[in-house]
Amino acid sequence: MNPESHTVPKTDNGDNIEITTEVKNPARNIEDMTNETRDEKYEETVLPTLQPPEEKIFKKNLIAKVDRRLLLMLVVMYILACLDRTNIGNARLAGLERDLGLTVDQFQISLATFYVGYVLLEVPSNIVIGKFTPSKWIPFLMMLWSIAICCMSAVRGFPDLVVTRFVLGITEAGFAPGSIFLLSMWYKRSQFALRFSIFFSGSVLAGAFGGILAYLIIDVMKDAGGLEGWRWLFLIEGLCTLLISFVAFFVLPNFPENANFLTPKEKKYLVTRLSKDDGSLHSPRRHKEFSHRGLLMAIKDWKVYHNMISGICGGIALHSITLYLPTLIHSMGFNAMQSQLLTVPPYLFGWIFSLMVALHSDRTKERSWHIVASTMVAIVGYVGLATLESRVAKYISTFFITSGVWSMIPLKLAWFLNIHSYPHDKRSIAIAMIITISNCSGIIASMLYQPKDGPRFVKTNVLIASLLSLTVILVIFMRFMLHRENEKMNSLAVKNNTPSIDKGDLRTVNVEKTAKIKTHDEMDVEKREHEASEDANGRDPQFRYIL
Structure with missing residues (x-):
């Protein structure tokens, strides 16, 4: 698959934000994928831009x-x-x-x-x-x-x-x-x-x-x-x-x-x-209220x-x-x-x-x-x-x-x-x-x-x-x-053509600017689209167990 470039409509101040998505065959090297590789690539590309030493x-x-x-x-x-x-x-x-x-x-x-x-x-x-x-x-x-x-x-x-x-x-x-x-x-x-x-x-x-x-x-x-x-x-x-x-x-x-001891930048970095x-990237990190769903999930899980x-x-x-x-x-x-x-x-x-x-x-x-x-x-x-x-x-x-x-x-x-x-x-x-x-x-x-x-x-x-x-x-x-x-999730990723954040798959997003132009409706659509692609446990499709 060839790299694709999409230009998001101009913001109020006239800036264009380009989101480049390069997706190769998701089956490639999927068995060798590790959480470390995905996390490092994610942090390099999605988190606020910093030079490697910084x-x-x-x-x-x-x-x-x-x-x-x-x-x-x-x-x-x-x-x-x-x-x-x-x-x-x-x-x-x-x-x-x-x-x-x-x-x-x-x-x-x-x-x-x-x-x-x-x-x-x-x-x-x-x-x-x-x-x-x-x-x-x-x-x-x-x-x-x-x-x-x-x-x-x-x-x-x-x-x-x-x-x-x-x-x-x-x-x-x-x-x-x-x-x-x-x-x-x-x-x-x-x-x-x-x-x-x-x-x-x-x-x-x-x-x-x-x-x-x-x-x-x-x-x-x-x-x-x-x-x-x-x-x-x-x-x-x-x-x-x-x-x-x-x-x-x-x-x-x-x-x-x-x-209160973290700066806004540090908070955003840690949370993301x-x-x-x-595996909760597109879902809120809920911890303020008890959910009976969580209790039932724990009771039903053989693990x-x-x-x-x-x-x-x-x-x-x-x-x-x-x-x-x-x-x-x-x-x-x-x-x-x-x-x-x-x-x-x-x-x-x-x-x-x-x-x-x-x-x-x-x-x-x-x-x-x-x-x-x-x-x-x-x-x-x-x-x-x-x-x-x-x-x-x-x-x-x-x-x-x-x-x-x-x-x-x-x-x-x-x-x-x-x-x-x-x-x-x-x-x-x-x-x-x-x-x-x-x-x-x-x-x-x-x-x-x-x-x-x-x-x-x-x-x-x-x-x-x-x-x-x-x-x-x-x-x-x-x-x-x-x-x-993990093998089942890998197979499902191949079947659904789900890109993984790995050496062969790169997604570059400027979080700071993207956040400024998204409306509530757009975020709601993104959330529904993501929920449709989540696995049975509600995890991000890129999640894998550490063995």
């Missing part, structure tokens, strides 16, 4: 600006969330169990009740986030759980502890899925893995230094004001969380199109770029349930190592203080490893094989714990577990959001459903490592290794199915 600097500075304002704030909030949910383990070492007269079973029940409240409110919270702005809803949740933590400093027995832990679970429930949804509205799909790894580094940092911080608070404040050290731990960490929640009310942004990436199973398998590994790493190290023959300190190296090593894997995954625009490789690393660690006798070898196995698990989880979330990227109301519900079921694994994990199975915990470690092996199978199956769907 555009590169502009993009780099803009993403760094978003990272500083959004990502950094969420990481700080997540660190505090993880400290608040896990400091009960430190309080146990400081005498909480003894002072409240708890049995081992009662303590484990108090751990599990947090996850009961957590899973009950995750989906409703992500529905509510569509009615209220994230910049208000997420800090509001943080304020509520900080109050719950402060109340834990006043518990007098098992019933009080169970109630406060349940309330803590309810109030924390919306934070993680809400934060993940908010991050997904600011970054391209190819940027998810690294950002999610940085976000989840809050859990790693809380695990690495939470024990040391707790020890210092308990040691310094013990018996101050007639209160036990563990009560001061809950009170001080709760007040710190309350303070940060007030800061978050003023710092946390909503969405790119209404962010992100809309193209998730949501597949990812739920995969999520709960990985979640059991995540929660078990988070809750019981000090116990596992203590079972190797180290004393209580040594066990707390020896958790730091595996946490830090796993954190660095996860960032490296995520960075490589984003750069290569590949998810599934990175998830498989990370999961295999964790499997090696659990098999090592179950079979090795040497204390040093068993300790080294914990490095494999933290590295594999903490690199696998962010990659899976990035992939889930790629799979359920559009429409946005479906994305919000789907990710909440997946995380809800995944967090049910916390209830299971809290019951796994029984004292009677120590010190090797062979059955538990083999069970977790088996669940991770199932995860590998599920990921490979999903990759196969998504590849088939």
